[in-house]
Amino acid sequence: MKYKLIIIGGSAGSFQLVTRILSKLPAGFNIPVVLALHRLKHIRHGFVEALSIKSVLPVIEPLDKEGLKPGNVYLAPANYHLYIELAGKFALSTEEPVNHSRPAIDLTFATGAYCYKEKTVGIILSGANRDGAMGLKKVKDYGGLTIVQDPSEAQMPTMPTAALDKAGQVDHILKVDEIIRFLSKLNP
Amino acid sequence: MNRANQEEIEIGISGIRKLTEVIRKQYDYDISVYASTSLKRRISGIILKNDFKNLDGLILALENRPQFFPLFQLQLSVNGTEFFRDPAFWRAFRDDICKTLRNNHMKIKIWIPGCSTGEEVITTAIALKEANIYDKSMIIATDINKEIIEESKNKIYTNNILEISENNYKRFKEDESADFSKYCSRQANGFAFADDLYQNVQYEVFKGGDHKSIKGINAIICRNVFIYYTAQHQEKLLEDFTGKLSFNGFLAIGNKENITFCKDARKYTLINESEKIYRKSVNE
Numbered sequence: 001m002k003y004k005l006i007i008i009g010g011s012a013g014s015f016q017l018v019t020r021i022l023s024k025l026p027a028g029f030n031i032p033v034v035l036a037l038h039r040l041k042h043i044r045h046g047f048v049e050a051l052s053i054k055s056v057l058p059v060i061e062p063l064d065k066e067g068l069k070p071g072n073v074y075l076a077p078a079n080y081h082l083y084i085e086l087a088g089k090f091a092l093s094t095e096e097p098v099n100h101s102r103p104a105i106d107l108t109f110a111t112g113a114y115c116y117k118e119k120t121v122g123i124i125l126s127g128a129n130r131d132g133a134m135g136l137k138k139v140k141d142y143g144g145l146t147i148v149q150d151p152s153e154a155q156m157p158t159m160p161t162a163a164l165d166k167a168g169q170v171d172h173i174l175k176v177d178e179i180i181r182f183l184s185k186l187n188p
Numbered sequence: 189m190n191r192a193n194q195e196e197i198e199i200g201i202s203g204i205r206k207l208t209e210v211i212r213k214q215y216d217y218d219i220s221v222y223a224s225t226s227l228k229r230r231i232s233g234i235i236l237k238n239d240f241k242n243l244d245g246l247i248l249a250l251e252n253r254p255q256f257f258p259l260f261q262l263q264l265s266v267n268g269t270e271f272f273r274d275p276a277f278w279r280a281f282r283d284d285i286c287k288t289l290r291n292n293h294m295k296i297k298i299w300i301p302g303c304s305t306g307e308e309v310i311t312t313a314i315a316l317k318e319a320n321i322y323d324k325s326m327i328i329a330t331d332i333n334k335e336i337i338e339e340s341k342n343k344i345y346t347n348n349i350l351e352i353s354e355n356n357y358k359r360f361k362e363d364e365s366a367d368f369s370k371y372c373s374r375q376a377n378g379f380a381f382a383d384d385l386y387q388n389v390q391y392e393v394f395k396g397g398d399h400k401s402i403k404g405i406n407a408i409i410c411r412n413v414f415i416y417y418t419a420q421h422q423e424k425l426l427e428d429f430t431g432k433l434s435f436n437g438f439l440a441i442g443n444k445e446n447i448t449f450c451k452d453a454r455k456y457t458l459i460n461e462s463e464k465i466y467r468k469s470v471n472e
Binding site: 042045080084085095107111114 | 229274276
């Protein structure tokens with residue numbers, strides 16, 4: 001199997017999309033999925049639960065130094081940056097916000113791409129700022145696969161558009177249903 | 189060239205090794221204990237901030253300009269960015285920790301290791317004051333870094349963290365009209381806190397090992413410090429804490445931090461799961 005890591009970044013307008021994607025990922029989906037989604041910093045509870053309702057796979061907020069396991073969906077916890085480290089483990093950080101965001105999508109993408117190189121899939125969904133653009137470029141620079149939600153479909157096209165501007169030629173510009181079909185095919 | 193907005197400089201493993209070696213040799217300071225991703229980000233930030241060309245430029249400066257090292261250390265540490273971070277934790281501090289410690293006949297000793305720029309220290313002082321036990325408390329605030337300790341004493345904080353802190357404080361009090369600014373005095377370039385909040389705070393440089401006042405501690409507040417260390421060093425830190433904490437003493441770590449894989453974790457009982465508050469459950 002080619003890919004070892006799927007990272008999805010999103011902000012305003014992405015919650016429904018992520019829910020839809022998670023509802024279609026089959027049990028036993030054998031690539032870890034990491035969600036870097038902007039969220040309110042002071043609301044720590046409820047997001048995992050909301051995403052779990054329709055998800056077949058367990059959705060978890062990782063603890064510091066927890067290992068990535070296939071079959072799990074990981075959500076960046078509130079008010080922390082979520083890094084992926086070389087040993088296939090998460091690391092958390094309270095360093096200053098990036099793009100006014102903590103978690104910052106850029107950082108999860110950049111660290112994941114650095115570790116998993118061409119085995120990384122990076123997906124940028126709807127959002128109202130430019131976070132994630134640099135991160136997606138890193139995925140591309142390291143030879144990973146880059147997917148951007150079709151801005152014409154995104155409720156907030158700023159983030160997908162910024163990602164397209166920054167990363168240049170991406171592998172796929174897809175509607176969410178196509179993203180779902182694409183991901184399903186990754187699972188052998 | 190304006191590099192302020194430039195992206196991170198990528199630093200490879202061999203570069204980090206070289207830097208680690210130079211700093212160990214010349215300054216007897218070990219950066220290999222730090223978790224790699226945040227360490228690399230900090231170093232990249234230092235290179236950009238000080239206008240070095242690349243990692244070799246930084247290494248050269250550290251080799252040839254010892255006077256640069258304190259600034260390097262200062263910029264390497266991760267600063268706190270708000271008071272009353274995680275209001276729910278501070279409610280648990282008030283309701284779980286302060287309520288128990290109130291019955292202490294002796295002085296209450298609270299240790300804040302890795303206190304950085306003092307946000308947790310001031311927050312603790314305010315929470316103790318509001319619980320009416322500040323007068324019989326001593327807060328020992330330590331950091332490995334002398335520069336940061338000096339800076340933390342009666343520090344002037346920048347205004348951009350005031351609004352976050354005011355909102356945190358309202359959430360802590362669960363009262364929209366709660367007023368954090370009553371503790372602050374406006375300064376020309378930010379805000380400061382009144383002297384009495386520092387009165388029972390003892391700032392110390394601490395690099396590990398035995399220390400005359402850091403023992404018999406009733407509570408250790410150490411939130412979001414473990415995350416900046418490697419798993420191996422986390423193990424050592426926890427062992428050090430166990431030795432300094434009194435029986436039944438409290439240990440608070442960040443809500444997404446994790447000590448369960450440390451050997452010494454079995455000496456603790458988790459008393460508040462969502463706020464990660466432990467009590468030392470062995471008498472040794």
